[in-house]
Amino acid sequence: MKKSRPAVMKAAAVVGVAALGLGACGSSKSSNTGSSATTASGGGGSSTSAVKIGFFGALSGANAALGINILNGEKLAISQYMAGHPKVAVTVDSFDSQGDPSQANNGAQKLIGDKVVAVVGPAFSGESKAANPYFAQAGIPHITASATNVALAQSGDKFFYRGLADDSAQGPGDANYLVKTLGAKTIAVIDDKSSYGQGLADYVRSQIKTDGATDVVDDHVDPNGQDYSSTVNKIVAAKPAAVFYGGYYDAAGRLIKQLKDKGYTGAFMSGDGSEDPHFITDAGATAAEGAYLSCACEDTSAAPSAATFNTAYQAAYGTPPAIYSGEGYDVTNFLLAAIKAGNTTPSAINNYLKTNSWTGITKTLKFQSDGDLVGGTVYVYQVKNGKITQIGTTPS
Amino acid sequence: MHLHSFVTQFWPSTVDGVTLGSIYALFALGYTLVYGVLKLINFAHSEVFMVGTMSAMWIMHFLNISAIQSGFALVGALLLAALFSMGGSAATALALERVAYRPLRRRGASRLAALISAIGASFVLQQVFEVYYSNQYSNFPRLFKHSTLFNIGSAQITTDRVLIVVAAVVMMVALERTVALTKLGRGIRAVAQDPETATLMGVNIDRTIMYTFLLGGIMAGVAAVLWNVRFEQTRFDIGFLPGIKAFTAAVLGGIGNIRGALLGGLIIGLLELYGASVFGSQWRDTTVFVVLVLVLLFRPSGLLGESLARARA
Numbered sequence: 001m002k003k004s005r006p007a008v009m010k011a012a013a014v015v016g017v018a019a020l021g022l023g024a025c026g027s028s029k030s031s032n033t034g035s036s037a038t039t040a041s042g043g044g045g046s047s048t049s050a051v052k053i054g055f056f057g058a059l060s061g062a063n064a065a066l067g068i069n070i071l072n073g074e075k076l077a078i079s080q081y082m083a084g085h086p087k088v089a090v091t092v093d094s095f096d097s098q099g100d101p102s103q104a105n106n107g108a109q110k111l112i113g114d115k116v117v118a119v120v121g122p123a124f125s126g127e128s129k130a131a132n133p134y135f136a137q138a139g140i141p142h143i144t145a146s147a148t149n150v151a152l153a154q155s156g157d158k159f160f161y162r163g164l165a166d167d168s169a170q171g172p173g174d175a176n177y178l179v180k181t182l183g184a185k186t187i188a189v190i191d192d193k194s195s196y197g198q199g200l201a202d203y204v205r206s207q208i209k210t211d212g213a214t215d216v217v218d219d220h221v222d223p224n225g226q227d228y229s230s231t232v233n234k235i236v237a238a239k240p241a242a243v244f245y246g247g248y249y250d251a252a253g254r255l256i257k258q259l260k261d262k263g264y265t266g267a268f269m270s271g272d273g274s275e276d277p278h279f280i281t282d283a284g285a286t287a288a289e290g291a292y293l294s295c296a297c298e299d300t301s302a303a304p305s306a307a308t309f310n311t312a313y314q315a316a317y318g319t320p321p322a323i324y325s326g327e328g329y330d331v332t333n334f335l336l337a338a339i340k341a342g343n344t345t346p347s348a349i350n351n352y353l354k355t356n357s358w359t360g361i362t363k364t365l366k367f368q369s370d371g372d373l374v375g376g377t378v379y380v381y382q383v384k385n386g387k388i389t390q391i392g393t394t395p396s
Numbered sequence: 397m398h399l400h401s402f403v404t405q406f407w408p409s410t411v412d413g414v415t416l417g418s419i420y421a422l423f424a425l426g427y428t429l430v431y432g433v434l435k436l437i438n439f440a441h442s443e444v445f446m447v448g449t450m451s452a453m454w455i456m457h458f459l460n461i462s463a464i465q466s467g468f469a470l471v472g473a474l475l476l477a478a479l480f481s482m483g484g485s486a487a488t489a490l491a492l493e494r495v496a497y498r499p500l501r502r503r504g505a506s507r508l509a510a511l512i513s514a515i516g517a518s519f520v521l522q523q524v525f526e527v528y529y530s531n532q533y534s535n536f537p538r539l540f541k542h543s544t545l546f547n548i549g550s551a552q553i554t555t556d557r558v559l560i561v562v563a564a565v566v567m568m569v570a571l572e573r574t575v576a577l578t579k580l581g582r583g584i585r586a587v588a589q590d591p592e593t594a595t596l597m598g599v600n601i602d603r604t605i606m607y608t609f610l611l612g613g614i615m616a617g618v619a620a621v622l623w624n625v626r627f628e629q630t631r632f633d634i635g636f637l638p639g640i641k642a643f644t645a646a647v648l649g650g651i652g653n654i655r656g657a658l659l660g661g662l663i664i665g666l667l668e669l670y671g672a673s674v675f676g677s678q679w680r681d682t683t684v685f686v687v688l689v690l691v692l693l694f695r696p697s698g699l700l701g702e703s704l705a706r707a708r709a
Contacts, residue, residue, distance in 0.1 A: 222680075226627045230669050231677045233409060234405065237408075282535070282629065
């Protein structure tokens, strides 16, 4: 749908564009109701002053699970802090972005207007790109627990921090895992042409060559399309030992399902965009079984250092911690450590983050001058018996 | 350019293209029939299809049918899915005609107003399903094993593909015969030719238009259940992309022309797959529309011309 077409088709195109636009409007119906200030429980009576830590991420909409996981981690950290009757009381000020970059302006203005001293988030790369400049201009430090787009750290934003490894660590890590751990010599690399999906896949493409494997099929699928048979035909004809897909879970699920239907038996791997239970429901349990997924996030239920966190989280929310809960908890604790040390203004907290480190349950947070993490591990997960299970880390 | 991969994937591409194309063709009939009679593009037709996929999926979930079936149970489940799909689509098409078009037609509103009304109805339906059902994909169960029956070249001919193509062709022929041979079909052709004279000759124009929407809806319902068999998932916006393709198929074949919809659907399905194998999957839609433009440059009324009115009796 990229070339000119006759009048009737132009009308169709206009209608199509209008449909997309209105669709977007339609899904933002609760944009003004999504924000609320939540007082963390256990507030001590001895507090002499109070500050707010913001949260920015999707709490409703298609990708809400991720935002809720992070916010729950943040709230848990703050309620544990408040239980110690600290001098400075801390509350959470959350904004529900619905994961929609067009909400980013509103969210940033709201949190800045509320005078938050720091922000946990924004959760996704797209909304980060839109909201980060406002936070940078207002001088408010913002730590994301989940946005992995490489470019976010390269904008010269002095208040940006990232509590996990970025895609430039994940892509090569995934390639190393396919070539060195699984021993794949021929790999098909497919992506969805999105900035996340193609970015990640391009890192994989260049690293598998470095590792001595061959990239036998390069193809791009339409994430909104259903029929991937042309890509599948190419892969089945080339018989690679492994397929890597850069993109999100819906398309990844369709791709593996259609591959398995045509008799593909090799390995399948995708990145954190596919690490969602919907990947399994979209693909069907049989097709998804055995697929590898990677994420710079750690499954804290497997980490011995997180045992107390797991228990406390389960007690507070009735569910075990899920993807990014541990990261949300860790970055909030780093902020709380700064506040505990007597830093109650955004600029003082920013200086504290630049010069100190914090050992949390998932990793030690120490930031480079651009806000990216020093070090950082990429974890490998596999679908086993219909569940996404952490099985190790990527080799370097 | 990957001419080599075009050659090696010729047969798989052809088989997948014909499968996809037959679904487009059935879907395209709704656009073509309504245009033939009312000279109006029913842009809400993609939602007629969507409701069909949803209804078929709903009855499977409601009856808790989630595994491979065999024998009578399989035939029963497929028929039930098809019935619900056709019912859902037909009801939606009729409701659209009654709510979004008839009041405008009665007041002699311009076709542009009807177009806007269609777009509005399309949004309403999508949003209703998004808000009250889900904004995530829901799965349609696999009812039978998609096993390979035989091979053509390197292409596997699987049971699901055979079912889709056979069902689509049967429905197309049935519709073509209905319009050509029955009294109802004669009415449809008469209204398409000249609505006023048709009224004078005793054709009930409202009823004829209603039946036209009904037929288009039933065809979209069959397309929807076949889509479910092929791709096994649906969502509130599932109709959008195939809707654009089906509309294109109708225009390519000659909008208003029933055989044109079949030809256009198959050509578009094949072009998508061939284009993807030669230029890469990101070019599949571009290939389709470039060919569409080239054809319309030389044959502005489509390959077979616009001729519901002149369909042979």
